Amino acid sequence: MDLNYTSEQEAFRQEVRQFLQDQLPDDISERTQKRLRLTKDMIVRWQQILHKQGWGASTWPKEFGGTGWSEVEQLIFEEECALAGAPRQLDFGLRMVAPVIMKFGSQEQKGQHLPGILDGSVWWSQGYSEPGAGSDLASLRTTAEREGDHYIVNGQKTWTTLGQYGDWIFCLVRTNKEVKAQEGISFLLIDMKTPGIDVKPIIMLDGEHEINDVFFDNVKVPVENRVGEEDKGWTYAKYLLGHERTGLANVGQWKAMMRRLKEIARQEQDDGHAIIENPRFRDRLAQLDAELRALEVTVLRVLTNSSGPGPEASILKIRGTEIGQRLFELAMEATGQDALAHIPDALEPDYDGPLAGSMNATPAAGDYFNMRKLSIFGGSNEIQRNIISKLVLGL
Amino acid sequence: MDLNYTSEQEAFRQEVRQFLQDQLPDDISERTQKRLRLTKDMIVRWQQILHKQGWGASTWPKEFGGTGWSEVEQLIFEEECALAGAPRQLDFGLRMVAPVIMKFGSQEQKGQHLPGILDGSVWWSQGYSEPGAGSDLASLRTTAEREGDHYIVNGQKTWTTLGQYGDWIFCLVRTNKEVKAQEGISFLLIDMKTPGIDVKPIIMLDGEHEINDVFFDNVKVPVENRVGEEDKGWTYAKYLLGHERTGLANVGQWKAMMRRLKEIARQEQDDGHAIIENPRFRDRLAQLDAELRALEVTVLRVLTNSSGPGPEASILKIRGTEIGQRLFELAMEATGQDALAHIPDALEPDYDGPLAGSMNATPAAGDYFNMRKLSIFGGSNEIQRNIISKLVLGL
């Protein structure tokens, strides 16, 4: 047992750090760290910089233009990116649909879709959830009926993150109603410019628009846009869900946020002293710091465990989301009554209007509100506990 | 809405306080407050002092020799007794079997049993639980078969608190196997000197002997010892269970323990200062103090609510036991590593052997261990939450 990174890994970390120092634009980095809104252009710009470096897809094998990095290297890369204030890359393309296309897609699909994901020019949305289904994904009702060379898709998807920017959407649709719920599902890639698709915003409790309803009204999708076999889509979706062992823990992001929180705690005042000097607040921080450390070690244990991905992902999901939510809660508490004011314009670039308190307060409450989704989306933490008790504990 | 006690109630409190000051023996009070063992004689002695004053049964109506006090007066009495260090009176006689005898018993049963309960000369045990039944009381298997003027009782009861001192035991027994589980049960009063009864100690995790298994092997019980009708015992038991609205909250006892805990926190040292000066420990204390206050107000709300006893007893049971357990946990934490030593002899009167640390540490860990039972016995807190969700929330 050896908990130190190898010298190769340390050198790799240095290389990533140097690259970020040289290449990550300051405006992007500062806004990311302060949790202000990024424009679509900023995210594309950063993806193109990464792509130019050959690092556009840290989780892909080399044959598709990925880096071919080991999981530990991927972790180091993500952590350094987060600490440097690099924006999150677009998971829906890079980490959700691409692995399915690479594993189950046709040669044409690979050629058509992977390059646009890699250079950030094509944005993908996820079409899994449907209204009223929640964590019961297999109950989906969106249908795709075969008509010659096309499927005719009808139905509604919801919780479609960034759907308003989506060029393409990957969907689970029901192609067979005669079989068991999980067996008649297919996996389709749909161009969002196809007639009959209507995207409507869902406003979140923080007032922001990041998710959408997507309606399909007799949408014609060429059969060649189906990934793999008909009626086998559930298998591909499960592959994708099980693909991530440790990503749900979000350790890199949370380490960056922890550093930010400590910074906030040094800046925000409490009766004339920095709030970090208040032992009660500091204890909350120290507690969370320890929990994040435990999460990090647990992630490393899972990554370096020779057996494949397993239900331990549920532990990482639970602890990762709990720690993330707590980080933002403490950031809000640190800013106290300054967090009351809701000034959405102040999240935009070039805002120079008034603030209530420091810039630390501007995103504080909104972020806290928004992060409640963490324990709900992607299989609620109650579902994760069901998984642990059934699959790990055998109850 | 008026949260003050009336002047009559305040005067009553003064009267009780004065009585306790005059009549509660110092040796008993000191040992109770320090949570050392009391002898059987001490408990009887105190019951006799109360009885002489006419206060032997604070919860009974006057016609049976009780005080006829209102519920608020009972609460005041209990609280003052606890704060003065009076031992707990014997609930099994006074508050568990007596109400059933008073409500459903025959004239002869009242005449035979109530006086001995009142003067402390006859000790009662409860024979409800059976091995493997837990909170599922109605699944009981101890049988009573009619044979002329007697029932022949066979079976086993468990968790029989103070069974080793019991003169009589009240039991739920199955008299009819043909009907539904809850319908064939009768309520018997059994003299524990009857041949065929065997009491065996169960040692608790703190090493103490307070509960027992009681075995019945062809025990002859006269039919006139049955309370009320045959096969209706479940109704009487439920009456008894529902009889207490607020007793489960234990507010008086916990207020006394809170005072004791604050005393311990002033005495125990932390790097040369009283541990109450340690803000972390003090915060835990202050948090619990506030929770206890909320419990107290909730009890008063329930008591002065004109509607009868209801499922709010479950809230009081949950919060009362959680607060009680936490009190003893903090008392243990306050004594730190001194709490490691297990010196059962030091709990006895006249011990003058060595101690590990102060007298505060002597009962600390044992009490903490013992109090884990609070959230299990008498309907576990999980069962209480089931009750709330079904009976209060209608789920």
Add this chain to the structure above:
Amino acid sequence: MNFELTEEQQMLQDSLRRFLANEYTFEKRRKIIESGQGTDAGTWQALAEMGLLAFTFPEEYDGLGGNGIDTMLVMESFGRALVTEPYLATVVLAGGLVRDAGSDAQKQAILPAIASGEKLMALATYEHGARYSLAHINTQAKNNSGGYELNGTKTAVIHGGQASQLIVSARTSGDTRSEDGITLFLVDANASGVSITDFATHDGFRTAEINLNDVQVTADAVIGKADQGFAALEKAIDQGIAALCAEAVGAMDAMMEATLEYTQTRKQFGTPISRFQVLQHSMADMFIQAQQGRSMSILAADSADSDDRDARRESISQAKLLINQGAREVGQSGVQLHGGMGVTDEMWAAHLFKRLTMINLLFGDADHHLSKVSDALLTKMA
């Protein structure tokens, strides 16, 4: 010892709830908030006509002589319906302060005008760098021939942008953290040198940042005695805390109801999710918290009028501590049990959650009030 409402209180509560249920709907509320006015003239006038704005003022100033329990009833109903009107700012904080510490002339000038619904006021006391410390006041009031000249910045002034008159705390002597040397002033919102920046809050209320730049007030603008304003300020904030506690209890009850309804309607894996034992226990815990909160809110309301400072402060901080903790648990669990819907703007639960969160931040978070009762424990024992 009696926890029942009087007949009048019961009537007040019933009619207020009826009014809110009929007239202050989810959609109506959304429109009011989106208008950006920060208050709705029609609603406010209706409250005035129900006598609510006058309830806790003495009868000689057009009031009804009510007490903290009455404020509790009103705020609890407001909490259930998430009313965003400036009741706390105008009636509880400013009105209460004038009632308890003002001169007869001040009461005469102010209380009837509040009672009738004409006048909105706000209490401008918190400052940057103070966090929740009430005595941390740097705004300076210099005595001059005309009275006093005020300079400084106030923050977290609830409904400060809607008020026509402010109560401003300022330092007439002493150091920044000293309780002595604080004086309370009546300042017209449109007085020369007063500049007010009005912000929306996340929960549909308004807050303001107020800059005082050489603001001149006369000597009779002082409430109570110069240098000795802290006691009245603290008491007013304590009454505000009691009011917030009641509001939180109302919002917790509403969250309970919304969650019970949602989980009994919403199906997953073919069954209403309310059948899952884990969710049932979660709701049982919410209920326990709401009940504990109710007990503490009653205690706070009963203590809020008291001049026994130590006893009042203990009850108020204990109440805010437990109610903050309860509001956090009830708010978070309520959203969680609503699943994905709970984090959308469409759901009542999301709005209840946001208000519960903001209440927790107002006038001291859980840690702040824990430190108050914890440190008092030390003093009491000394």
Add this chain to the structure above:
Amino acid sequence: MNFELTEEQQMLQDSLRRFLANEYTFEKRRKIIESGQGTDAGTWQALAEMGLLAFTFPEEYDGLGGNGIDTMLVMESFGRALVTEPYLATVVLAGGLVRDAGSDAQKQAILPAIASGEKLMALATYEHGARYSLAHINTQAKNNSGGYELNGTKTAVIHGGQASQLIVSARTSGDTRSEDGITLFLVDANASGVSITDFATHDGFRTAEINLNDVQVTADAVIGKADQGFAALEKAIDQGIAALCAEAVGAMDAMMEATLEYTQTRKQFGTPISRFQVLQHSMADMFIQAQQGRSMSILAADSADSDDRDARRESISQAKLLINQGAREVGQSGVQLHGGMGVTDEMWAAHLFKRLTMINLLFGDADHHLSKVSDALLTKMA
């Protein structure tokens, strides 16, 4: 970066677990505890023969050159079986301290004797009034012609009553709380002036109160340098904490297993109680705690040998903090899920719970270690 055991470590763990499963049964353990000896010669000798007592000593002193990870493996297995032998006192604390800070002569005299199982030792350092403060030492060591004369009282000396030799911390200079001026001494348990009161602990271990009354030791009884013993003392306690963390992880695993078995066997309302979702989630939470504890135990074991004080202290206190919290939750939930049986002496769960509780009290409770990491945060940021 590698979390796998070496082949040797795997073998060690397997054979130790096999031995304990076969030879250290519940009944055997009960008899050992009831004997009041505080250690079982047969078990101890078997451990010696397995090489466990020598594992972490250098090879030149009959050891095997193992490290903190090896100690972790042993302690974890001990935690699973609730072994009450004086391994922590003799091997980890005293043996480790001599290994890390002793002279060659001291190592020669002590380590092989421990390794062979002949010699039991204990670390006598905590004092009344100190609570968990390591530098709070009042025991005086006066330099005299023969060496030093020791006076004072030590408490919470684990297995002090079974040791033939003690390591005693005493003050040779400085004030009570000063880290400077602490010296470590080897003291024979039967030296004149040493009186030892041996107590049973609630969890079947032994602890002692030790009085030193004009105890004379020679100058070569000093371990390391006079006045500069604190660093070695602190490191030894940190290694002890890491060992306790591992023991707790073993006991948590055992509690998990006992609870899974019990709840799948025990029926209520006609069904195994493991079918109730609330209990399932409770066990899922226990599992998460046990897993988190395992991560922190590995971190602690990996840090325990380090001389980078700040980094070591951070890892150790973070580990003890989270493991204490986990042990509390796992212990309490385990008992709760065993229902009435859980609070009886008959059940394995009750004994696991008691040991987990006592581990939490040893060498600093959760609050103590929280204060350490919290205050370090402040220093780091300054």
